[in-house]
Amino acid sequence: MRANRRRPARTTCALITGLLCVVSTASPASAATDYSIDIDTSTAGPQISDQMYGIFMEDINHAADGGLYAELVQNRSFEYSTADNENYTPMTAWEETGSGNTNGQVSVVDNAGRLNERNRNYLRVVLPRDGSEYGVVNSGYSTGITVTEGEKLDFSVWVKAPGRPDPVTVRLHDAQGEPLAEPLSLDVQGDWAQYTGTLTATASSTTGRLSVTASGGGVLDLDMVSLFPQETFRGHENGLRADIAEQIAALEPGFVRFPGGCLVNTGSHEAYEAPDWPRERSFQWKDTVGPVEERATNHNFWGYNQSYGLGYYEYFQFAEDLGAMPLPVVPALVTGCGENQATDDPELLERHVQDTLDLIEFAKGPADSEWGGVRAEMGHPEPFGLTHVQVGNEENLPDAFFDRFLQFRDAIEAEYPDITVVSNSGPASGGTVFERAWDLNREHGVELVDEHYYNSPAWFLANNERYDSYDREGPDVYLGEFASQGNLFSNALAEAAYMTGLERNADVVRMVSYAPLLAADWSTQWTPDMIWFDNSTSWGSANYEVQRLFSANTGDQVVPSTASGTPGVSGPITGAVGLSTWNTSAEYDDVRVTSADGETLLEDDFSSGADQWTHVTDAGTWAVEDGAYAQTDVAGENTMVTAGDPGWTDYDLEVTATKREDAEGFLVGFGVQGTGDYYWWNLGGWNNTQSAVERASGGAKSLIVSDDTTVESGRAYDIRVEVRGRDVTLYLDDDEWGSFTAPEPEPFRQVVTRDEQTGELIVKVVNAQDEAAQTSIDLGPTQGEPTAELTVLQADPEAVNTATDRPVSPETSTIDGVGSTFTHTFPAHSVTFMRLTPEE
Known part of the structure; x- marks a missing residue:
C-alpha cells in the first residue's frame, strides 16, 4: 500500500x-x-513497488558542503589543499583581520600538537603584544554566510591556549564589517578543548562573515571552527539545511541511494594511514562516522574538498527521517568514471569486503556489537532499517567488476542472507559494456541491476517501450541515474513521457531515481540537476516538478490501458552527410552518395579541392592534402564538415577513411540537419575502445548500437552507410557491421x-x-x-x-x-x- x-x-x-x-x-x-x-x-x-521513486544523493555541485550539510563555515578545519583544487590552500575562505597596527601572524600547522591524527591541520595565531585585536575571518560559501534577523546560530571551536587568561571574541558581521549579532566572549585556556556559544542575528544578510580574534599576546591554536543554524531539518545536531531537505522530503522518496556515484569507485581504495595518507581516496564509510572533529577530510572527485561532516550516520538518519529505504553504495575495487582500473591486491579486496560487513553491522547490528555500538554512541541505539546494499558503480570493466562483485555478494549472503546485493550495468543505456554486464548479471542470478543513462529528450520520447521486452524471469531493474540533459520544461516533458513506460513495466522496473539531485548555482560541475540552491533559497527545476508529481501519484497497481498514436510523427531519416573527428587527425577520400534508385547525389575525390563541403563547427583544421580531405588538429573535438541536401532520404553514403594519428578514429555523419542534429557512425571512439552509432538531437547525443570495433592508424577503411526510411545498415570493408531501425518519437x-x-x-x-x-x-x-x-x-x-x-x-x-x-x-x-x- x-x-x-x-x-x-x-x-x-x-x-x-x-x-x-x-x-x-x-x-x-x-x-x-x-x-x-x-x-x-x-x-x-503489475504491482508497483513502494520504493518505485526515490533519490540519489551524491556530493557533486557542492551538494553536501555548502549545500545540504548545514555548516556555514567553509574550510572549517584548514584542510583544503591543491590536491582538492589547484586554487585551494589551507587558508582558502580565511584571511587575517585585526585592529590598529598589528604585528600578529597566522600559519597553518601540521605537527604532533594537532587535535587528532585524521584531521591534521590546525591554525596557529601569534597575537600582538601591543593590545591590538587580531585573528582570522571566514567568508563562508559563495557570497558569504546567510543569516536572517532573529535566527539563532550555534558556534563552536576547538582551542589550545596554554597560559592565556584573556578571552577570545567571536563576531558575526557583514562584508562591510557591520555587526549582525552581539559578539561572544569565550574564556579559553589550556590544552585542546571545545568552546561553544550561541549567536542571535540582529539583522539579515547574505554576505555574512565570522571572525575569531583575541589580544594580549601569546599563541592561540584553532581547529574545527563551526557555525550552524539551530533550525536544521528535524532539529538534528550536525544536521541538514532545512529548506533543501524539505524540498527533498516533498518528493516523498521511497529510498535514498548514497553516497555516489563517482565518489565511490574513484581514487585510491587504500585506507587512511597517517602521515602519508592518500588525499584522493574513494568514499570509504569508516572515514565518515564518529565525532566530526575526528573524521578525515578528502579530495572530492568533482574538484573540491569534502569534509565528511555529512557521513554515513547522517545519511542513514536522513533516510529514516524521510521514511525511506537506505541504499548505501560501496566500492567494488574496480574504478570507474574514466579511470578503468581493477585492483589485484587480495588483501585490499578482503579488507573492503569486511568493511562492507561492518557497514551492515553499523546499520542493523545490536547496540552491544562492535559497529552497532559506534552507531549507538553517536545517538541511535536502535538499528537503522537496512535491506539493500549496492556494490560498485558504472564500472567499464564488467568481467573484472563481476569477479569482485561475486566475492562481496558471497560474503554478505553468508552472514546476512536477508540483504539484497545490487549490481550494475555500466554507464550507458547500451553498448558492449552494457550487454556484457547484463549477460553476467543474468548468468549469476543477480536480483537487482542498476542502470544509468543520460540521453537526449528525443531518445526519451522514442524509447518508451524499452522495458517491454525485458525478461520477466531475469533480474529486476533499478534505474539509478537518468536525465534528459537539460532543465527546460521540454526536458521534463520528455522524461515524463518516458516514465509512463517505466510504470507500465513496474514488474521489471522496481526503483527509479533522477540524477543529479542537487546543485549550487555558484559552483556546478554537471547539469541538469533536480534541485538548485544558493545560500539563501532553494528551488525545484521543471524536472523536479515532474518527479514530485509522479511520486505523489504513483498508485499501487498498473491498470492496463492503450492509447492511439500521433499521426505523422514518424518519417524517414532525412539529412545531408558529414565527416568529423574527435581528438584525432584523419583523412577522407572518394566520397559518393547515391539515391536508392541509383542516382548520383554527390561525388568527390577532392582532386579539385573541397568546395562542396562546409566546415560547420569552430574546431579542427581541414585542407586537401595529397588528394584527400584531411583534418590535422589532434585536439579538435567534433570538427564536422558537411555536404549535400538536408532533404535527402533513402541513400547510400560511401567513403574511404584513414586514421593518421592520436586517440580515436572516424566520425561519419548521415541524416545531418545541423550542428546539433545528426546521426554519426563513431568508429574507434572512446579512446579507440569501441564503435557506435550515436544520435544527436539538440546537441545531446544518445547511443543507438555499438560493438568493440577499433581502428588502426595508417589503414584505409571502406565505409558504407545505407539509409532506407528509418532503417540503417552499416558496412565496414564490405562486411555488415550492424543495422538498426531508428526509434520514432511519440x-x-x-x-x-x-x-x-x-x-x-x-x-x-x-x-x-x-x-x-x-x-x-x-x-x-x-x-x-x-x-x-x-x-x-x-x-x-x-x-x-x-x-x-x-x-x-x-x-x-x-x-x-x-x-x-x-x-x-x-x-x-x-x-x-x-x-x-x-x-x-
Missing part, C-alpha cells in the same frame, strides 16, 4: 504560483477526437494506475507537442459518474524555474460526473495527473 502517496486536497480551482487555472468540462465522446485512451479496469496489471503517452486504499484510478497523460490533444477516454464499466481531480503542469517548452521565477508549477482543478466515457483536452506541452474518484 502507498498510504503516504496522497493526492492534493480537492478544490474547485486552486491557483498555484500565479499560473492561470483553467477548468476543463466533460463532453460526450466524439468521432472527431484526435486521440483515444481505453482503460481495462477489469484486468490487473509525444503522446499515458499510463493508468490504481490507488488501492482509495479505489481511485490515476490517469497520467503527457502531451509533449505544440497542439492540444482532444482525447476520448473510455473507463469501461463504472458505477455512477466519477469525479476527476486534475493536477496539471503546463508551460512554454523553453521555460526554466529559477530562484525568483517558477513558471513550471502545478495547477489543480475538479471535474464532476465525467461518466464512463468522456472527452478531455490535454493542453499542449503538459503533464496531467487525473485522479478519478468513484461516486459515493
Whole structure:
C-alpha cells in the first residue's frame, strides 16, 4: 500500500504560483477526437513497488558542503589543499583581520600538537603584544554566510591556549564589517578543548562573515571552527539545511541511494594511514562516522574538498527521517568514471569486503556489537532499517567488476542472507559494456541491476517501450541515474513521457531515481540537476516538478490501458552527410552518395579541392592534402564538415577513411540537419575502445548500437552507410557491421494506475507537442459518474524555474460526473495527473 502517496486536497480551482487555472468540462465522446485512451479496469496489471521513486544523493555541485550539510563555515578545519583544487590552500575562505597596527601572524600547522591524527591541520595565531585585536575571518560559501534577523546560530571551536587568561571574541558581521549579532566572549585556556556559544542575528544578510580574534599576546591554536543554524531539518545536531531537505522530503522518496556515484569507485581504495595518507581516496564509510572533529577530510572527485561532516550516520538518519529505504553504495575495487582500473591486491579486496560487513553491522547490528555500538554512541541505539546494499558503480570493466562483485555478494549472503546485493550495468543505456554486464548479471542470478543513462529528450520520447521486452524471469531493474540533459520544461516533458513506460513495466522496473539531485548555482560541475540552491533559497527545476508529481501519484497497481498514436510523427531519416573527428587527425577520400534508385547525389575525390563541403563547427583544421580531405588538429573535438541536401532520404553514403594519428578514429555523419542534429557512425571512439552509432538531437547525443570495433592508424577503411526510411545498415570493408531501425518519437503517452486504499484510478497523460490533444477516454464499466481531480503542469517548452521565477508549477482543478466515457483536452506541452474518484 502507498498510504503516504496522497493526492492534493480537492478544490474547485486552486491557483498555484500565479499560473492561470483553467477548468476543463466533460463532453460526450466524439468521432472527431484526435486521440483515444481505453482503460481495462477489469484486468490487473503489475504491482508497483513502494520504493518505485526515490533519490540519489551524491556530493557533486557542492551538494553536501555548502549545500545540504548545514555548516556555514567553509574550510572549517584548514584542510583544503591543491590536491582538492589547484586554487585551494589551507587558508582558502580565511584571511587575517585585526585592529590598529598589528604585528600578529597566522600559519597553518601540521605537527604532533594537532587535535587528532585524521584531521591534521590546525591554525596557529601569534597575537600582538601591543593590545591590538587580531585573528582570522571566514567568508563562508559563495557570497558569504546567510543569516536572517532573529535566527539563532550555534558556534563552536576547538582551542589550545596554554597560559592565556584573556578571552577570545567571536563576531558575526557583514562584508562591510557591520555587526549582525552581539559578539561572544569565550574564556579559553589550556590544552585542546571545545568552546561553544550561541549567536542571535540582529539583522539579515547574505554576505555574512565570522571572525575569531583575541589580544594580549601569546599563541592561540584553532581547529574545527563551526557555525550552524539551530533550525536544521528535524532539529538534528550536525544536521541538514532545512529548506533543501524539505524540498527533498516533498518528493516523498521511497529510498535514498548514497553516497555516489563517482565518489565511490574513484581514487585510491587504500585506507587512511597517517602521515602519508592518500588525499584522493574513494568514499570509504569508516572515514565518515564518529565525532566530526575526528573524521578525515578528502579530495572530492568533482574538484573540491569534502569534509565528511555529512557521513554515513547522517545519511542513514536522513533516510529514516524521510521514511525511506537506505541504499548505501560501496566500492567494488574496480574504478570507474574514466579511470578503468581493477585492483589485484587480495588483501585490499578482503579488507573492503569486511568493511562492507561492518557497514551492515553499523546499520542493523545490536547496540552491544562492535559497529552497532559506534552507531549507538553517536545517538541511535536502535538499528537503522537496512535491506539493500549496492556494490560498485558504472564500472567499464564488467568481467573484472563481476569477479569482485561475486566475492562481496558471497560474503554478505553468508552472514546476512536477508540483504539484497545490487549490481550494475555500466554507464550507458547500451553498448558492449552494457550487454556484457547484463549477460553476467543474468548468468549469476543477480536480483537487482542498476542502470544509468543520460540521453537526449528525443531518445526519451522514442524509447518508451524499452522495458517491454525485458525478461520477466531475469533480474529486476533499478534505474539509478537518468536525465534528459537539460532543465527546460521540454526536458521534463520528455522524461515524463518516458516514465509512463517505466510504470507500465513496474514488474521489471522496481526503483527509479533522477540524477543529479542537487546543485549550487555558484559552483556546478554537471547539469541538469533536480534541485538548485544558493545560500539563501532553494528551488525545484521543471524536472523536479515532474518527479514530485509522479511520486505523489504513483498508485499501487498498473491498470492496463492503450492509447492511439500521433499521426505523422514518424518519417524517414532525412539529412545531408558529414565527416568529423574527435581528438584525432584523419583523412577522407572518394566520397559518393547515391539515391536508392541509383542516382548520383554527390561525388568527390577532392582532386579539385573541397568546395562542396562546409566546415560547420569552430574546431579542427581541414585542407586537401595529397588528394584527400584531411583534418590535422589532434585536439579538435567534433570538427564536422558537411555536404549535400538536408532533404535527402533513402541513400547510400560511401567513403574511404584513414586514421593518421592520436586517440580515436572516424566520425561519419548521415541524416545531418545541423550542428546539433545528426546521426554519426563513431568508429574507434572512446579512446579507440569501441564503435557506435550515436544520435544527436539538440546537441545531446544518445547511443543507438555499438560493438568493440577499433581502428588502426595508417589503414584505409571502406565505409558504407545505407539509409532506407528509418532503417540503417552499416558496412565496414564490405562486411555488415550492424543495422538498426531508428526509434520514432511519440509525444503522446499515458499510463493508468490504481490507488488501492482509495479505489481511485490515476490517469497520467503527457502531451509533449505544440497542439492540444482532444482525447476520448473510455473507463469501461463504472458505477455512477466519477469525479476527476486534475493536477496539471503546463508551460512554454523553453521555460526554466529559477530562484525568483517558477513558471513550471502545478495547477489543480475538479471535474464532476465525467461518466464512463468522456472527452478531455490535454493542453499542449503538459503533464496531467487525473485522479478519478468513484461516486459515493
